[in-house]
Amino acid sequence: MNAEMPVPKPLLTARNLTKNFVVGKTIRPGSGRVLHAVDAIDLDVYPTETLGLVGESGSGKSTLGRCLTRLYDITAGDLTFDGQDIAKADAAALKPVRRKMQMIFQDPSASLNPRRRIRDMLSEVLHVHRIREGAAVEERLQELMELVGLRREYLDRYPHEFSGGQRQRIGIARALAVEPKLIVADEPVSALDVSVQAQVVNLFDELRERLNLTYVFIAHDLAVVRHVSTRVAVMYLGSIAETGETDALYAKPHHPYTRALLSAIPQPHNRGKRERILLAGEIPSPLSPPPGCKFSTRCPYAKDICREQRPQLAAIETGRKVACHFPLD
């Protein structure tokens, strides 16, 4: 979809975005180690696209999502949303930003307060942002339920009275309540049954078309990402390994990690005949990432330079960036 469009202005721009956590800190001075969850990431999100963010667990994709929506404070780097610098904005300055940028969480039963009715949750959002007043509130609540495919009578129920898929719909309705431009969805379907996953993924598609939304869709399920995304960014150990248009990237991965990752997708056809790249070892600890290329410890093509010098994310063709000293053809 984006391929034929002229390059638009990004809606969200991250430059050198870094998030460190200090773990194991006690009163003793000098204690605690730095965990590099998100390590100097550059990322652009363009209007009306769906950027899929993939990576294995521990790659920092959820942390990145929470930094992009400023649920977490950022350790270093720049973050611009809709022309506004939000890297260091405080709660008050972020309030108008919250109206335009929303987050959907992985586990819908954890992201809904078990002690509140759906109506109270949603109307509080409308009230806080003064989106609707008086009778218009009720109208908007029903509209929201309608949007996510739930019956309006469900407004007066508590979260525990819903199924997982329905709860995720409520999570989506809550995010839509502020009429956002950008939604960061953090593994929105991975906690759901496979049969329900498809319905919710379709709902995402449908909503994007109806409401002109931009998504950052975080997932570890490569098939789901391929289905929803127009562009994909592959993360490994807090860094971006490769970004590109979905179809091009899936067809021809240039980063060895992307290739290994994609080879792990189960195939309905030619079972067992396709070459699978099995990576040795585990993802290294973000407490002590390798000095050179982060993938060098598991990369079958790694050379000396890979272990010493960290490759920068660089464009190798239109719309494709790879962080590798020796990109594959």
Next chain:
Amino acid sequence: MTDITEAIRVHAPAVSSRPSSGPWRRAWHILKRDRATLLAAAVFVLIILSTLAAPLYARYVSGTDPFRSNLSARIMVDGKRVKVMQASTEGLGLGVTPIGPTWGPQYLLGADTQGRDVAARLLYGGRNSLLIAASATVICLCLAALVGISAGFFGGWVDKILSRILDILWAFPVYLLAISLSIVLISQGIVIGPIEIGSDSLLLPIFIIGIIYVPYVARPLRGRVLSLKQSEFVLAARGLGIPAWRILLHDILPNVSTMLIVFVPLMMGLNIITESSLSFLSIGVQAPDASWGTIIQDGQTLLYTRPVVALAPGIAIVLTVLSLNVLGDSLRDALDPRTKLV
């Protein structure tokens, strides 16, 4: 609406048609069907009602003043006039032994060493025990809620200071703390400006017992608030730009309140035991006033001749605390959203 949404609506599992119930109503539905809970509640209510009726019992049934020595009194038992303090027949035959249980209206459970009606004192004592325990529970839970929730929610320096204060209280063994506080306060009383609290005031044990368990409640509350603060729904609320005070009011407090409620019966039971222990050691309720603890102490010297004097308040304590603990357990289960409705 497109076909997709229509299809979803058809396939979405139907939520049951029963009216939506809040967590409290749900808990009530579970509780009222549980026999153990009902029995415990009945026992507890019965105990409260009978202790409330203490003055009626003393005036119209036993007809004695349970707070005055009655060493020379005589009562009618089985149509015979007998002394309350009877000459000892056992051992050397020296001294007097209080009358045993008469199973009649007067001196139903016998007399103590002062010739006072044990049954009447048991009811009056129960009043004090329950009153002290209940007031101490209120004080303890209010303080603990204030400290624990502020420490957890505000974090930072507030948390550091409050947590250290709790640590200091925590460092004392509960009974050591209670005993030292009691000895100091009961020997001197408290004078705060114009307010003077005498050493025989019930406020002293209420205050002492109310303080000593604060860390034991505040700590778990703080932990709960901390974990709630990290929960996704609080994160979601923050992401929606909802102000902190609203998050505290709507997302944190309702989820902490159930925990606080569960503490009520459990702390009440614990406080009854603490109060009785202190009173037993003469550093709780002061004579001639009674509590279950002081009656056990009175019965201590009569343990071999008139065991019922110590047994009766002991049984009262066991019944009360047991019923409270059962109530606490059922309440915890009923308020747990994972408990299924039957």
